[in-house]
Structures are given as structure tokens and as C-alpha cells.
Amino acid sequence: GDPKAIGGQTNYEIIGIEPGAGIMKQANSSITEYGLDNWKLVEGSSAAMIAELKKAYENKQPIIITGWSPHWMFSKFDLKYLDDPKGVFGGAEEIHTIVRKGLEQDAPGAYKILDQFSWETGDMEAVMVYIEEGMSPSEAAEKWIAENQEKVSKWTNGADKGNGKKMNLVYVAWDTEIASTNVIGKVLEQYGYDVSLSQVEVGPMYAGVANGSSDALVGAWLPSTHEEYFNTYKNDFVDLGLNLKGTKNGLVVPKYVEINSIEELK
Ligand code: PBE
Structure with a gap:
């Protein structure tokens, strides 16, 4: 051309x-x-x-x-x-889950679920397609969870129930993170947590988990995409490792x- x-x-x-x-x-x-x-x-x-x-x-x-x-x-x-x-x-990169310091002590069940949260690109894509085809993000999350009970039960395996404990997840309105945050949020909710999702800009997303005003984020693209944000705050939060690999x-x-x-x- x-x-x-x-x-x-x-x-x-x-x-x-x-x-x-x-x-x-x-x-x-x-x-x-x-x-x-x-x-x-x-x-x-x-x-x-x-x-x-x-x-x-x-x-x-x-x-x-x-x-x-x-x-x-x-x-x-x-x-x-x-x-x-x-x-x-x-x-090719990974998406990591990052939680605030102290979450493991304050909400060990949620910490465990977030730590065990891991899925594949095809899973995330399925949720994104449901949303694109007209479902609300929370409906799409529910549908995917209902269809993937085996996977979800590995995430919740061995975790304490929430008993109404509050959990706040932060995310940016990227299609990938709308999908992942709604799914893990819904899983925590179904496990008894009182979950709120806060949509913010990327800087405040990292800052919120670093300063403890938010409990967790599941949209840390590493090592390259969010290198600066990650390095700025890495001593102030806990990186639970990847929840998905093979992004581009x-x-x-x-x-x-x-x-x-x-x-x-x-
Ligand atoms: N994205 C989607 C984000 C991370 C998730 C690739 C648009 C970014 O560029 O920061």
C-alpha cells in the first residue's frame, strides 16, 4: 500500500x-x-x-x-x-491483581479469592462480548459465572465467607477491566461480601490501593504498560501475581x- x-x-x-x-x-x-x-x-x-x-x-x-x-x-x-x-x-504481558496492605488480615476470605482469581483470554472475551451485545456488565458477569461454576469454585476454594464485610474494587473504564472487575466483584458478592465498584482514572486506581482507600484492583498490566504506576507505588501495596496472561x-x-x-x- x-x-x-x-x-x-x-x-x-x-x-x-x-x-x-x-x-x-x-x-x-x-x-x-x-x-x-x-x-x-x-x-x-x-x-x-x-x-x-x-x-x-x-x-x-x-x-x-x-x-x-x-x-x-x-x-x-x-x-x-x-x-x-x-x-x-x-x-505479550500479564494482568495482575493488586491489593492493599492489611487486606490479608482484615478480610482473609476476600484476599484468598483475589489471590486465587485467574482465568484465560477466552473467558474475558466472552464477558466482553456479552456486554458489547447489550447486557449490563453485572448481568454479563452473572451469566459468565453461572456458566463457569467449575472455574469459579477454584477461586473460592477454602475461602471464608464474607458475612457482609465491605469490599471496594477500583477500575478504569477499559473494556477489559469492566469485564474482570465485574466478574470478581460478583463472585465476592455471591460469597457474602458487600462489594462496591469504583470507576476512576488510572492514576487514582493505583493510588487508591496504595493508600488503602480501596481494597483491590485486578487490572494491572505488567511489566510494561503500567510500569510507571507500578514502580511509583510498589512498596505500598501487595502484588498477588497474574490473573491472566497473553495480553497485547x-x-x-x-x-x-x-x-x-x-x-x-x-
Ligand atoms: N489498556 C487496557 C490499558 C490497560 C488495560 C491497554 C487500554 C492501558 O493502556 O493502560
Whole structure:
């Protein structure tokens, strides 16, 4: 394809998401590292980015977005990642569960469930697809839990019941984290905890668990995406390790866009 053409057709815009997201930092680095001087990264929201993608896709217009997996967009649209030979987007990563200090003593049952929480990309995608098809996040979580009792019973195995104990989970409104937080929140609720979910920005998500005002987050993308946030607070919270592996970030285009590598945008 002709990269000049795609620059012109997209106004040299890469459609991004919330400014604090790790993928935005990576996308900015890609502009620098690949010398994409003409290009700019547009800040917005995950929802606005998806709306732009839908619109472009329906009209077979070229578009470049910041995309990540798992995500339902890959099952709804024919998309591809642009090759990233410099590895700016960090390669395959893990999502970790992080809890506040003292949670193990204060709520050992919830701590145990959060520690045992672990699933696969296909599980998370299923929840995301339910939501995309119109269910509320909490309905989608309930449906997935009902269909996956065996998996869920491994998470709750050996844990004390909640008996109404309060638990607060923080998350950012990324589709991945809407899915995971609603599922683990619903599991804790069904196990007797009084669960509240707080949607915040990414900085406050980490700060909340570090300062103890929130109990847990299940959306820490490591080691690359959230490296800065993690390093800032790592002495002030407890990292319970991965709950999912095999994520990916990058620049994503519809398959009908005739370039294959970030290098071709130069
Ligand atoms: N994401 C989804 C986030 C982490 C989860 C890739 C948009 C980010 O870039 O920070």
C-alpha cells in the first residue's frame, strides 16, 4: 500500500484513548522511535475510539487506533496489529491483581479469592462480548459465572465467607477491566461480601490501593504498560501475581488497510 495515502486519508491521526493509559505512553513512544513526525496521537476515551472505529469500518475508511487484546473488537471486526519491530508496545504481558496492605488480615476470605482469581483470554472475551451485545456488565458477569461454576469454585476454594464485610474494587473504564472487575466483584458478592465498584482514572486506581482507600484492583498490566504506576507505588501495596496472561497492545487497523508495520507510517 501507499503509506502517504493512509496519512492523508487519516489526517495523520492515530485515534487513542484516555490520556493516562499505558498504551498512550507507548503510542507516543512509537511516534518518536519510528520517526513518525507527521503523525499525532489523539486523546479521547476508549468508548470514543470504538465509535470512530465502527464509523470508519462501516465506510471502509482507513483508520489507525490504539488497540489491545483481549478485546471484543477482534471478534466483531477484521482487524490486524501493525508489526512493531522495535518492541515499543512491550510484547505479550500479564494482568495482575493488586491489593492493599492489611487486606490479608482484615478480610482473609476476600484476599484468598483475589489471590486465587485467574482465568484465560477466552473467558474475558466472552464477558466482553456479552456486554458489547447489550447486557449490563453485572448481568454479563452473572451469566459468565453461572456458566463457569467449575472455574469459579477454584477461586473460592477454602475461602471464608464474607458475612457482609465491605469490599471496594477500583477500575478504569477499559473494556477489559469492566469485564474482570465485574466478574470478581460478583463472585465476592455471591460469597457474602458487600462489594462496591469504583470507576476512576488510572492514576487514582493505583493510588487508591496504595493508600488503602480501596481494597483491590485486578487490572494491572505488567511489566510494561503500567510500569510507571507500578514502580511509583510498589512498596505500598501487595502484588498477588497474574490473573491472566497473553495480553497485547499495539497500533491496530482494519485488515483492508494495506500496510502491515508501524515502520510503513514514516
Ligand atoms: N489498556 C487496557 C490499558 C490497560 C488495560 C491497554 C487500554 C492501558 O493502556 O493502560
